[in-house]
Amino acid sequence: MAQSPVAGTVMSGEMDKPLISRRLVDSDGSLAEVPKEAPKVGILGSGDFARSLATRLVGSGFSVVVGSRNPKRTAGLFPSLAQVTFQEEAVSSPEVIFVAVFREHYSSLCSLADQLAGKILVDVSNPTEKERLQHRQSNAEYLASLFPACTVVKAFNVISAWALQAGPRDGNRQVLICGDQLEAKHTVSEMARAMGFTPLDMGSLASAREVEAIPLRLLPSWKVPTLLALGLFVCFYAYNFIRDVLQPYIRKDENKFYKMPLSVVNTTLPCVAYVLLSLVYLPGVLAAALQLRRGTKYQRFPDWLDHWLQHRKQIGLLSFFFAMLHALYSFCLPLRRSHRYDLVNLAVKQVLANKSRLWVEEEVWRMEIYLSLGVLALGMLSLLAVTSIPSIANSLNWKEFSFVQSTLGFVALMLSTMHTLTYGWTRAFEENHYKFYLPPTFTLTLLLPCVIILAKGLFLLPCLSHRLTKIRRGWERDGAVKFMLPAGHTQGEKTSHV
Numbered sequence: 061m062a063q064s065p066v067a068g069t070v071m072s073g074e075m076d077k078p079l080i081s082r083r084l085v086d087s088d089g090s091l092a093e094v095p096k097e098a099p100k101v102g103i104l105g106s107g108d109f110a111r112s113l114a115t116r117l118v119g120s121g122f123s124v125v126v127g128s129r130n131p132k133r134t135a136g137l138f139p140s141l142a143q144v145t146f147q148e149e150a151v152s153s154p155e156v157i158f159v160a161v162f163r164e165h166y167s168s169l170c171s172l173a174d175q176l177a178g179k180i181l182v183d184v185s186n187p188t189e190k191e192r193l194q195h196r197q198s199n200a201e202y203l204a205s206l207f208p209a210c211t212v213v214k215a216f217n218v219i220s221a222w223a224l225q226a227g228p229r230d231g232n233r234q235v236l237i238c239g240d241q242l243e244a245k246h247t248v249s250e251m252a253r254a255m256g257f258t259p260l261d262m263g264s265l266a267s268a269r270e271v272e273a274i275p276l277r278l279l280p281s282w283k284v285p286t287l288l289a290l291g292l293f294v295c296f297y298a299y300n301f302i303r304d305v306l307q308p309y310i311r312k313d314e315n316k317f318y319k320m321p322l323s324v325v326n327t328t329l330p331c332v333a334y335v336l337l338s339l340v341y342l343p344g345v346l347a348a349a350l351q352l353r354r355g356t357k358y359q360r361f362p363d364w365l366d367h368w369l370q371h372r373k374q375i376g377l378l379s380f381f382f383a384m385l386h387a388l389y390s391f392c393l394p395l396r397r398s399h400r401y402d403l404v405n406l407a408v409k410q411v412l413a414n415k416s417r418l419w420v421e422e423e424v425w426r427m428e429i430y431l432s433l434g435v436l437a438l439g440m441l442s443l444l445a446v447t448s449i450p451s452i453a454n455s456l457n458w459k460e461f462s463f464v465q466s467t468l469g470f471v472a473l474m475l476s477t478m479h480t481l482t483y484g485w486t487r488a489f490e491e492n493h494y495k496f497y498l499p500p501t502f503t504l505t506l507l508l509p510c511v512i513i514l515a516k517g518l519f520l521l522p523c524l525s526h527r528l529t530k531i532r533r534g535w536e537r538d539g540a541v542k543f544m545l546p547a548g549h550t551q552g553e554k555t556s557h558v
């Protein structure tokens with residue numbers, strides 16, 4: 061291309077407004093006239109992707125010509141400003157041609173090889189999982205092998221037809237671009253920018269295989285945390301079921317199976333949320349202990365710990381999810397028919413026993429404090445969840461982010477621990493709460509957080525905190541890096557936040 065057609069364009073979120081301004085701003089800030097004619101772009105294929113792409117390109121000020129095997133049939137589906145014609149005619153004048161057909165049909169385009177020579181072909185295709193395993197060559201490399209006289213650029217495959225049509229107004233949409241020719245990549249990047257997307261250079265065409273694998277992934281970083289959360293849920297649910305349903309049925313012949321859908325679930329949810337929250341902070345404690353033991357930060361952590369540290373955000377968000385569900389389920393508890401019957405039965409019992417007023421001061425206080433601590437813990441978790449959203453996290457500097465995630469996160473763990481303790485109160489010491497000799501569930505969940513809180517407390521001791529701070533600033537016990545910390549240096553100034 062002689063001139064990049066889209067440099068310095070003004071973006072708009074609306075499809076109908078051209079993104080290319082009639083006037084461009086020169087590097088010196090003065091206004092310059094744009095070329096009279098809109099830059100021409102070709103599209104091969106008239107399917108879903110081609111239609112959305114054409115709509116977006118037309119809306120961004122490009123002149124679009126679509127090449128179809130049957131233009132008469134498909135012309136009505138495209139915006140009126142797009143020209144729909146036969147493939148041969150469509151590829152004759154544009155310098156950039158999008159190939160919006162599936163890989164298995166690439167070879168049917170070989171008859172166009174002469175007209176396509178010297179042009180930029182943009183490969184937008186995505187293989188299926190089966191195709192990916194079947195072919196060692198990426199779709200883009202295969203296209204390049206069929207058209208050696210063209211420059212192939214891989215782009216736009218991570219953007220769905222729907223997202224193209226809607227435009228990038230509802231969030232940041234990156235267009236991953238790779239190719240062997242810098243100039244061609246630049247041209248496609250500028251087009252993506254003009255359409256309102258954010259181009260991201262992924263390197264040479266050899267990276268196309270990696271880029272093509274991205275849309276096939278299903279939340280890869282969530283797999284282990286989700287399985288962990290589900291595993292915890294199943295274990296705690298089974299434990300609570302044995303204690304709250306099975307034990308009364310076997311020992312007292314009481315039918316409490318009605319508790320399974322709501323009450324047992326609600327007893328399980330906070331256990332999962334609480335343990336998951338502890339699992340966010342446990343790897344940091346283990347990492348610190350390991351650094352103290354090794355006397356250096358320059359030794360790699362074991363792989364399992366490395367992965368665990370990297371998944372803390374997902375584990376934290378799942379903890380928030382389970383805590384939210386617990387709050388919602390708790391609101392539903394008084395709505396249950398069984399709850400109403402229990403209340404009426406209690407009232408009748410009171411009347412029969414001739415007791416006028418039921419009021420246990422200790423229970424009243426316990427409940428008030430317990431609920432208040434629960435709401436505070438949930439509020440804190442919400443704050444952590446909100447600040448983990450990329451756009452918000454990006455607006456915080458490292459110190460602010462670390463304060464919220466590390467310090468406030470630990471406050472959330474403390475509040476949850478106090479919430480659990482006030483819930484349990486003296487029950488851990490009462491024999492009738494050990495059903496089938498199984499301790500109350502809250503005592504089990506308290507183990508891990510208490511270990512973490514204790515370890516964090518230990519790390520605050522001057523002898524350990526000073527040593528840890530030195531290690532995190534590069535000091536090594538047996539190594540060459542030895543220095544004194546400046547006087548008055550505190551743990552708050554540490555450089556690593558694992």
Ligand code: NAP
Nearest residue numbers: 105106107108109128129160161162165168185186220221
């Ligand atoms: P589609 O609706 O099935 O369209 C494919 C088009 O290929 C047909 O409309 C056809 O147009 C054309 N074609 C050319 N030669 C062909 C041949 N020999 N046999 C059959 N069709 C032929 O598929 P699509 O959803 O638009 O996807 C097109 C490409 O975009 C694929 O490589 C896909 O992986 C990629 N993609 C799609 C999306 C999406 O959201 N749909 C997202 C990212 C990437 P004519 O009949 O007019 O020639």
